[in-house]
Amino acid sequence: MTWLTGSYPKVILAPMDGYTDPPFRRFIKKVAPGATVFSEFLSARLVSQKPSLAKTMFRVYDDEKPVVIQLYGKDPAEFALAASLAEQEGAQGIDINMGCPAKKVVAHRHGSALMKEIDLAEEIIRQTKAAVSVPVTVKTRLGWEDDRNLIPFALRLQDCGLDAITIHGRTYSQKFEGEADWTSIYALKEALSIPVFGNGDVVSVAGALDKLGNLDGVMVGRGAVADPWLLKRACAAFAGDEEGARRVYGFEEKIALWKAFAELAVESSVKTEKHACQSFRKFLVRLHKDLGLSREVRAQAVRASTLAEVHAALDLFLEASLETAA
Ligand SMILES: Cc1cc2nc3c(=O)[nH]c(=O)nc-3n(C[C@H](O)[C@H](O)[C@H](O)COP(=O)(O)O)c2cc1C
Structure with a gap:
């Protein structure tokens, strides 16, 4: 069983630097168990130079599996070593x-720059494939300035054993x-025999x-x-469960999971509770905005430095949302 087996179409949490760390991924899996989660991009060089970092950088919890670890870099040997550690x-x-x-990133010939270095990109896939038994995939864009190289580029990576690609x-x-343009992604799917996932501007x-x-x-x-x-609703929709796809989740249920998320953030943080709570504030601020709550309620959220204060802010959000809804 790999993450590429099982049911299709898949719903995948995109890699996002500063967001898709273990607590966020575990929260997402609590909310949407059917989704597959990707880590934020992690440096192949850093961990190859200091393999003892692998335990913290690549920490994967049982309740978030299957997890795909995303790596960035440019050196095929570093990718291979980092991948085997992951x-x-x-x-x-x-x-x-x-x-x-x-x-x-691009100035170091990482990330998008690899679209312009097809020989190097191929070597990265070959060496990474040789180092691991799990699927090796690529996430890339339509191209540098236009999409004319997308199909030839992806075909060459597929020939090196690439297992799937996200565009x-x-x-x-x-x-x-x-706006993200998905037209050439559909054309790419016609040209390849491996799974192709689309990305960009899915908000409903x-x-x-x-x-x-x-x-x-x-x-x-x-x-x-x-x-x-x-x-969660997208997973239901793809499974043909129309009721699940339309289901509206209540504030109580949502706030309970946000609280559990805050606990995970503190529990899996390698730093202090204060640090974990400070970095959690970005979610509180966003949630406050999405719920359309007052300035007074926001003040408590942006000051939260302990788990108890984060929970108190979430309780306040719940109270205020229920009042607004009443
Ligand atoms: C804050 C942020 C961080 C991101 N970090 C990464 C990353 O680490 N690796 C990656 O491949 N893409 C990264 N992306 C790009 C996303 O994975 C995705 O391709 C992009 O946001 C478009 O999809 P969306 O419209 O669904 O957000 C990031 C995007 C955002 C907004």
């Missing part, structure tokens, strides 16, 4: 980042601008169903941060 820690898939457009429907040049169940087309699944990033329950 597999030892319990990763059930290795994804190679060939899509990040950030200046400092974010924007080019490197677009960064996050404009209707959008997921609409965009799926001939693909093997959808990967959701910002939409899942805004509404983790979207993944």
Whole structure:
């Protein structure tokens, strides 16, 4: 069994730096057990130079499996070593980042830069495949400035043994601008024999169903941060469960899971409770905004430095939302 076996179409939590760490992934799995989760991108170089870091960098919990660990870098041998360390820690898939457009990433020939270095990209796939027994996949974009190389690029990676590919429907040049264009992702699926997943701008169940087309699944990033329950409803929709796809989840149920998430964040943090709670504030602030609550309620959330204070802020959110709804 690998993460690529089992039912299709798949719903996947996108790798997101600063978000898809173990607590967030475990929270998502509590909310949407049918989804597959990807880690944020992790440095192949860092862990190959200091393999003792693997235990913390690649920490995988049983209740979040199957987890795909995403790596970035440019050196095939470093990818191979990092991938084998991740597999030892319990990763059930290795994804190679060939899509990040950030200046400092691309300047080091990492991320999107690999779309322009097909020989190097091939060698990375070959060496990583040889080092692990779990699937090796790539997440990339439509291309550098346009999509003309997408099919030839992906075909060459497939010939090296690539197990699946995810395409974010924007080019490197677009960064996050404009709307994701899925048309060439459907054409790519026609040209390849491996699973192809589409990514970009899925923010509703209707959008997921609409965009799926001939693909093997959808990967959701910002939409899942805004509404983790979207993944649960998308899983239901893809399984043909129309009622589940439409289900509205109550505040009590949601707040209970947000509280459990805060506990996971504190429990799995390698730093202090204060640090874990401070980094949790971004979720509180977003939730506050989404629930449309008052400034007074926000103040407590942005000051929360202990688990008890995070829980108190969430209780306040619940109270205020129920009052608003009444
Ligand atoms: C905050 C943030 C961090 C991201 N970090 C990563 C990353 O570590 N690896 C990666 O492949 N993509 C990363 N991405 C890109 C997302 O995986 C995804 O491709 C992009 O957000 C488009 O999908 P969406 O519209 O569903 O969000 C990141 C995006 C955001 C917003």
